Amino acid sequence: MGFFRNLFQRKKKKEQTAEIKQEDKLVLKDGIYSTTEERTGFVQSCCDLINEAGRQRFEAKKEYEVVTSYLADIQKIDLLPAQAKKSIDDMARKLIALNQERQKMQKITPKITIAQRLALEPYEDTILEEIRKMEEQENYLQVINSDIRYLESEKASLDYELQDVTERDEQGRKMLTVAGVFIIIFLIFLFTLQEVANKNVQLPFIFTIAFGIIVIAYFYFSNRKNQYDLKMAELKMNRAIMLLNKVKIKYVNCTNLLDYLYEKFHVNNAQELHYHWQEYMRIVEEERRFKKTAESIDFYTEEIVRELKKNGVSDAAVWGYQIEALVDPKEMVEVRHRLNVRRQKLRQRIDYNNNQEEMARKSLRTFRERHVAFDSETLMILAKNEVEV
DSSP states (O other): OOHHHHHHHHHHHHHHHHHHHHHTSOOOOOOOOOSHHHHHHHHHHHHHHHHHHHHHHHHHHHHHHHHHHHHHHHHHHHTOOHHHHHHHHHHHHHHHHHHHHHHHHHHOOOSSOHHHHHHHGGGTTTHHHHHHHHHHHHHHHHHHHHHHHHHHHHHHHHHHHHHHHHHHHHHHHHHHHHHHHHHHHHHHHHHHHHHHHOOOOHHHHHHHHHHHHHHHHHHHHHHHHHHHHHHHHHHHHHHHHHHHHHHHHHHHHHHHHHHHHHHHHTOSSHHHHHHHHHHHHHHHHHHHHHHHHHHHHHHHHHHHHHHHHHTTOTTGGGGGGOTHHHHOHHHHHHHHHHHHHHHHHHHHHHHHHHHHHHHHHHHHHHHHHHTGGGHHHHHHHHHHTTOOO
């Protein structure tokens, strides 16, 4: 039911435990004790029982006074003037609403870790600039990646072009060699034909020489063109490699900066950082509201306690933890009922301990009458335990 109920239940358990202990006390039997040990043991048992009963009765009476004071406070609350009752009722209802609001706020689970929050805290004033910087770097990284893909593609194309020019040049050299060998063989053939068969080979010889010159000229200019294409392809390749290296340096610097920013704020990207910042602001606002609510709760609690004290309520502070009873008559009836039950139990406890003490004193008086010879011994034990019979 609340603080009041828990308080009364704890007191009830303590009293029940005490009663059980009392019931477990040694049953005193009157009789004739022949040895010193028996006599001392009996008298000491009576003294222990008297002292324990007195202690239990004292605690029960103190508790009884507290419970009676609570009941008296309830009567005073019931008899409060209309204006005071209305003021307390209004403040109590506000206090209940504030407590409910605080409980709701306490149930909200933060969506960022403590480490993530601590990483954001020092940058409250500059976090938007940090987010902008991170977004710019991420966009720049996308541009760099695009440039790298383009340059890698260009480099692959130039590799193919270099390979093609090299192959054409090599094929031209082979064809030139074959053509040269063919021309030489044909010239030897013509020379042999002229010497051996006395044939006139002047015209074929001229055509062969002319063909050779044409072939040589063709392959010469073809080779020059291949060399030029090869040189241009190599220049383009060198330029592409140089640009690719520059872009890769930018890539490394950009990724290093982003890795640092990600580690700094415990995130994986700028979008996540923006989300964390929104959650951080929500938590800060919730804490501000929570603090304001707590201050309002303290204020209304103090006001209720002050108003109750002003109207004669003795233990006004207790009602700051039992606000529901101030606005709900059923709750107040339940509180009153439990207090009455508690007081009845305390009366029973007091009566029980009175009976226990009376039984022990009666047993001591009977013992002294039957053991007059040992009365000095008995009185010493009674004095030691501060017991008067």
